[in-house]
Amino acid sequence: MSYRTLLLVVLLAPALLLGGALALGVTIPVPQWGRDYVMRFIVDEAQVPPDLPKIDGPDDPSRPLVVIDAGHGGRDPGASGIDPQGRKIDEKDITLAIARAVRAELLKAGNIRVALTRSDDRILPLGHRPEIARLLDADLFISIHADSAGERDDVSGASIYTLSNAASSEAAARFAARENDADRLNGIVISGQSDAVSTILVELSQQRTQEEALAFADLVLREGSNQLAFHSQPRRSAALAVLRAPDVPSVLLESGFVTNLADRARLTTPEGRAQYASVLARAIKVYFARRATGAAAGE
């Protein structure tokens, strides 16, 4: 090989490697220069396994396990509103308080195991939330959220979401976009978003899981009909990343609007939280009781 050919190879090698990688469909993360000249890398948080929370309740793996997910947390406050005293209300605090109340209510029953995806004010990647339920081999996953209607104080009521391949309405699509956006904070972007969406579509074929999620959503509406205020169209479906566990029936309770007076009172007081807790605990108990009788009948 002549010196000139060698030089050509050395000069062309990086380009050939890059071209080859691109031709093979390999994506190469490229550091981006932010305005503040801090290097940012695309981090695939799904590759980092989540810390598993402790499981409360009976020390018996044969007992059903429900994972309750308090939406948002840490530097991600979620939706916000202002209380009558002028104090800021963050969704992350509401969801954690409700999650804790549901856990306390369920533990009274004594035969259901409970784990919270987070039990303090910390950030938790969206992907970790359903993954925790899967790794713990949970039987049910409930994500708790609250909403904001911005300047409008007349929008109110709880909704319950299950996974869909297409958002069922424009409002549901906006909600999904915002909730899925929680992973974009501080420059950290989950790579392969379109992969995640196609995974959701594939996972939809897990019909049984989906049917169970729908049955549970119906139970929440039934048990809550006298105690909670639901939106006029409370059953919704959206492509929510947090509901994508293919083998754990999953729902997301949008518990109400922090921007509405009546909803806010329910969301931010111990009495109000007790209502959510008793409704969800009843729905969970009925759900597991039905499943146990179904299993006994050889379903």
Ligand code: ZN
């Ligand atoms: Zn939320």
